[in-house]
Amino acid sequence: MSSGMPHAATGATDAEAAEGRVYTVGGEDWEEIVAAAQSEDFESGERMVVNMGPQHPSTHGVLRLVLTLEGETVAEVRPAIGYLHTGIEKNMEYRTWTQGVTFCTRADYLMPIFNETAYCLAVERLLGIEDKVPERAQIIRVLMMEINRISSHLGGIAPMGLELGATTIYTQGARWRERTLDLLELITGLRMNHAFIRPGGVSQDLPPGALDAIRAFLDSSQPLVRRLHALIDANPIFVGRNKDIAYLDLEGCMALGVTGPILRATGLPWDLRKSQPYCGYETYDFDVPTVDTCDAYGRYLIRMREMDESMKIMRQCVDRLAARGAGGPEKDPVMIRDAKIGWPAALSLGPDGLGPSPEHIAHIMGQSMEALIHHFKIITEGFRVPAGQAYAAIESPRGELGAHVVSDGDTRPYRVHLRDPSFTHLQAVAAMCEGGMVADLIPAIASLDPVMGGVDR
Amino acid sequence: VSDAEQPPKASAEQTHGSEAPQGPNPPADEAAAAGADGDLPVRLGQERLNAPVVRTGMFGTHGTPDTSGFGLLRVHRAPLLDSPRPYGSYFDVVADALGNALQADGLGFSDAVEHVVADRGELTFYVRRERLPEVAAKLRDDPELRFELCSGVSGVHYPEDTGRELHAVYHMLSITHNRRVRLEVSVPDADPHVPSLVGVYPTCNWHERETWDFFGIIFDGHPSLTRIEMPDDWKGHPQRKDYPLGGIPVEYRGATVPPPEDRRHYS
Numbered sequence: 001m002s003s004g005m006p007h008a009a010t011g012a013t014d015a016e017a018a019e020g021r022v023y024t025v026g027g028e029d030w031e032e033i034v035a036a037a038q039s040e041d042f043e044s045g046e047r048m049v050v051n052m053g054p055q056h057p058s059t060h061g062v063l064r065l066v067l068t069l070e071g072e073t074v075a076e077v078r079p080a081i082g083y084l085h086t087g088i089e090k091n092m093e094y095r096t097w098t099q100g101v102t103f104c105t106r107a108d109y110l111m112p113i114f115n116e117t118a119y120c121l122a123v124e125r126l127l128g129i130e131d132k133v134p135e136r137a138q139i140i141r142v143l144m145m146e147i148n149r150i151s152s153h154l155g156g157i158a159p160m161g162l163e164l165g166a167t168t169i170y171t172q173g174a175r176w177r178e179r180t181l182d183l184l185e186l187i188t189g190l191r192m193n194h195a196f197i198r199p200g201g202v203s204q205d206l207p208p209g210a211l212d213a214i215r216a217f218l219d220s221s222q223p224l225v226r227r228l229h230a231l232i233d234a235n236p237i238f239v240g241r242n243k244d245i246a247y248l249d250l251e252g253c254m255a256l257g258v259t260g261p262i263l264r265a266t267g268l269p270w271d272l273r274k275s276q277p278y279c280g281y282e283t284y285d286f287d288v289p290t291v292d293t294c295d296a297y298g299r300y301l302i303r304m305r306e307m308d309e310s311m312k313i314m315r316q317c318v319d320r321l322a323a324r325g326a327g328g329p330e331k332d333p334v335m336i337r338d339a340k341i342g343w344p345a346a347l348s349l350g351p352d353g354l355g356p357s358p359e360h361i362a363h364i365m366g367q368s369m370e371a372l373i374h375h376f377k378i379i380t381e382g383f384r385v386p387a388g389q390a391y392a393a394i395e396s397p398r399g400e401l402g403a404h405v406v407s408d409g410d411t412r413p414y415r416v417h418l419r420d421p422s423f424t425h426l427q428a429v430a431a432m433c434e435g436g437m438v439a440d441l442i443p444a445i446a447s448l449d450p451v452m453g454g455v456d457r
Numbered sequence: 458v459s460d461a462e463q464p465p466k467a468s469a470e471q472t473h474g475s476e477a478p479q480g481p482n483p484p485a486d487e488a489a490a491a492g493a494d495g496d497l498p499v500r501l502g503q504e505r506l507n508a509p510v511v512r513t514g515m516f517g518t519h520g521t522p523d524t525s526g527f528g529l530l531r532v533h534r535a536p537l538l539d540s541p542r543p544y545g546s547y548f549d550v551v552a553d554a555l556g557n558a559l560q561a562d563g564l565g566f567s568d569a570v571e572h573v574v575a576d577r578g579e580l581t582f583y584v585r586r587e588r589l590p591e592v593a594a595k596l597r598d599d600p601e602l603r604f605e606l607c608s609g610v611s612g613v614h615y616p617e618d619t620g621r622e623l624h625a626v627y628h629m630l631s632i633t634h635n636r637r638v639r640l641e642v643s644v645p646d647a648d649p650h651v652p653s654l655v656g657v658y659p660t661c662n663w664h665e666r667e668t669w670d671f672f673g674i675i676f677d678g679h680p681s682l683t684r685i686e687m688p689d690d691w692k693g694h695p696q697r698k699d700y701p702l703g704g705i706p707v708e709y710r711g712a713t714v715p716p717p718e719d720r721r722h723y724s
């Protein structure tokens with residue numbers, strides 16, 4: 001088990017690799033490879049080991065696949081990962097509980113809001129404040145998660161088309177996704193890596209005009225949805241490339257720990273928002289779409305229908321927020337009313353940039369010594385979390401996203417582990433693709449929608 | 458913080474043990490009593506003071522430029538080490554079903570499970586490592602349990618917990634019964650062997666490779682236990698506590714920001 005052993009994913013020792021014939025494809029030398037494959041000393045039935053990635057336009061990120069081919073049939077496929085490992089979990093052990101949000105948001109970069117929420121729910125369970133997070137914050141969390149779910153699903157569907165050569169699917173999908181990113185930017189200030197969800201609530205209330213912008217998005221999305229459906233649903237090439245491809249049934253999903261749209265494409269309506277609700281999902285009216293085709297096309301359909309459900313939830317969030325009226329730290333806060341945990345500063349944009357609001361500065365500098373101490377303590381030290389461990393799981397666009405958080409009573413996490421669905425799902429590539437055609441590998445991986453930031457963390 | 462300033466562990470546990478442990482289901486009247494002004498800061502402050510915690514080292518800063526006076530204050534609630542019956546919620550049903558399933562194989566519950574903790578609405582079985590595959594198989598197959606899905610392995614390194622330095626934590630999910638349970642196995646650093654669960658839950662394959670890569674826990678019986686995130690020739694296991702984070706000081710406008718490891722830290 002020492003470091004001297006070769007990587008399992010290569011499937012061959014260095015000595016074996018050295019014995020075989022090795023061709024390095026550098027571009028414009030394809031003739032040479034074809035000639036070699038057709039030459040007389042290339043025995044029929046001989047297997048060819050092809051390295052695909054990690055820099056490849058169809059692997060959905062820096063994923064490396066080691067393929068053993070018999071002609072055009074995939075005999076073995078071994079995914080190799082680790083090219084995007086940045087030590088997010090280790091880094092979080094050296095920052096305060098609140099700063100941890102800034103790191104975990106970067107794990108799966110297509111669903112930052114979900115990473116933050118899973119982590120914050122675990123921290124809140126450790127603190128025992130799950131039921132004290134203000135309702136307004138929970139509504140905003142749900143709203144943000146559903147916006148992010150749409151942008152993440154579009155980030156899966158659009159490249160799914162691109163990787164099959166359908167540029168229009170990509171441009172149409174990316175165009176719609178851009179609108180969701182505009183919403184996220186309006187609310188959090190950033191298109192990704194938001195660090196918006198914090199232990200105890202969210203970092204700030206919705207800015208003025210946000211509800212109108214979301215309503216405008218919801219109203220104008222219908223033509224875009226229709227256009228995407230019209231473009232893809234019955235497209236003979238898309239259907240031909242995806243239907244009955246990458247088959248994975250319920251049994252396979254259970255054994256391999258596969259959840260999310262892939263599991264729901266086997267006909268099982270398992271959605272943590274329904275079965276183990278969090279952030280008040282039990283109070284929203286939405287459906288869990290399923291199909292029973294177990295294939296790549298079914299997963300596409302599920303993602304499309306889930307976006308419709310997300311918009312349904314977003315509309316309910318907007319209505320609830322509109323009914324509550326304007327928020328405020330006293331009237332309707334978005335952060336827990338516990339001075340020892342809640343981040344004190346309501347941020348506002350001043351002439352010199354973003355900073356604590358003038359009211360907050362006036363309060364701590366001129367009115368309340370206690371508030372000043374709380375502000376100082378929480379910003380320099382952070383808060384302490386009672387020792388113990390918690391596992392919070394949420395339904396991310398890709399499946400069950402779990403945060404296993406351990407505290408030893410310190411101001412910093414003792415250990416944070418993100419159970420990322422992409423990491424788990426990539427294990428299923430071999431089960432879905434071995435024995436199939438090499439061309440089917442591309443829609444198979446696209447239908448898993450892995451994001452390497454989450455896989456490698 | 459030196460050992461002398463750590464809260465006395467045994468007494469902390471006693472303190473916690475003597476108090477009524479916070480079960481997964483707080484009594485209903487407590488929630489009702491909170492009422493309209495239940496979340497006012499003054500009330501929350503009172504709750505915190507009543508919570509079973511140990512506060513030590515309030516004053517006395519040594520060897521640190523921190524002069525705030527409270528630099529060494531430790532508010533510490535020791536983790537629960539053992540929960541008494543009843544555990545509450547569905548936890549008793551799961552524990553009984555597991556006991557019965559093990560009994561059918563002639564195994565006592567305590568032969569396989571060292572102790573049980575029900576804390577913050579989550580149930581943890583601390584399993585003896587040699588019994589892990591049997592317990593996992595029972596959890597998966599017994600009709601009363603049916604934990605079909607394993608969410609993988611998460612390692613935790615406790616260098617100060619002599620003889621039990623490395624922990625492997627498994628989270629199980631039952632879709633049939635809509636329940637969750639956690640298995641935890643601890644092994645000494647000198648003998649970091651845990652039986653592999655790949656035979657029971659194939660999804661553990663990559664998760665165990667990751668835990669080997671980051672913590673150095675050897676999963677016996679794994680089909681190919683190799684590094685997964687770090688390069689093949691990497692030395693050491695990066696998520697262990699004795700492995701440095703690394704980093705360099707960064708200069709910005711004349712001031713130098715030390716790497717995160719060397720920054721002042723309040724414990």
